[in-house]
Amino acid sequence: MSFLNHLEELRWLLVRSSIAILITSVIAVYFNQFIFDVIIFGPKQGSFVTYQFFCDIAQRFNLDQSFCNNELPFVIQNRTMDGQLSVMIWTCLTAGFIMAFPFILWEFWKFISPALYEKERKYAKSFIIVSSFLFFLGVLFGYFILVPLSINFLANFTISSVVENQIDINSYISLVKTTSLATGLVFELPIIIFFLAYLGLITDAFLKEYRRYAYLLILIIAAIVTPPDVISQLIVSIPLIILYECSIIIAKFITKRNLQNEVKQV
Structure with missing residues (x-):
């Protein structure tokens, strides 16, 4: 295919993906009350499942019990006439994009599949399933772990008792x-590393070389969003560290396979 034909294929990929997002967004509009009351504003409630989980751990191990509050010290406000309408749209x-993500992956796979060998095209189903699973797992981890930890930290952080937290709904x-x-x-990340290693742009040696910096960044993020206790920091850090180590294993496997293919060609 010519360069212009590739652009045409890319244009239709974007069109079909946009239509899928619009359709799933309409579905989200129908369930907007559940999305806002239960999902979006769930982490604002002191009874949210994550706060209860960390509260139980804190009480069991006699740690910081800032998660045991019945109510977070802030209110959410709308300050513009079209604020709530804009927020809903x-x-x-966003909810439509999350729901349509597997379809977007499928469109992406169809776009790159002509550049793959026949045996590699057989992995389409595995690619969609694994990539979608990792994406949804990441969204759940962010929503149930990072979001409530961040909200709890920012809601309780104060420079003076004079200041009240009246948070804008958009924020x-x-x-x-x-x-x-x-x-x-x-x-x-493992999927991205797979393709980068397949193209020869990254190796397991590179990831191992920068492993200490990656771990340091993960620990810094965990220390910022969690209370000052080791258990909470480990709950945030361990999944990200496992993700990085899986990426190293994937890069090692792909790099080794690329070398074997080069030897066979010689």
Whole structure:
């Protein structure tokens, strides 16, 4: 195919993906009350499952019990006339993107499949299933772990008792959406490493060389969003460290296979 034909294929990929997102967004609009009352504003409630979990751990091991509050010390406000309408539209679009993610992956696979060998095209189903699973797992990890930890930290952080936390609705929902989506994409790291290693752009040696810096960054993030106790930091750090180690294993396997293919060709 010519370069212009590739652009045409890419254009239709984007069109079909956009239509899928719009359809799933309409579904999200229909369930908007559940999405906002139960999902979006769930982490604002002191009874949220994550707070109860960390509260039980804190009481059992006699640790910091900041998660045992019945109510978080802030209120959510809307400060513009079209604020709530705008929030509903963008939140439903985000929910639509999350629901349509497997279809978007399928479109992406169809776009790159002509450049693959026949035996590699057989992995389409595995690619969709694994990538979707990692994405949804990341979204859940972000929503149930990072979002409530961040909200609890920021809600209880204060520079003076004079200041009251009256949070704008866009600020609150942006934190929930951005954190959940970003974590979902971060959990795609093994898939990204697979393709980069397959193209020869990255190796397991490179990942091992920068492992200490990756671990340091993970620990810093965990220390920021969690209370000052080791257990909470480990709950956040361990999944990300496992993800990085899995990426090293994948890169090692692909790099070794590439070398074997080069030897066979010689």
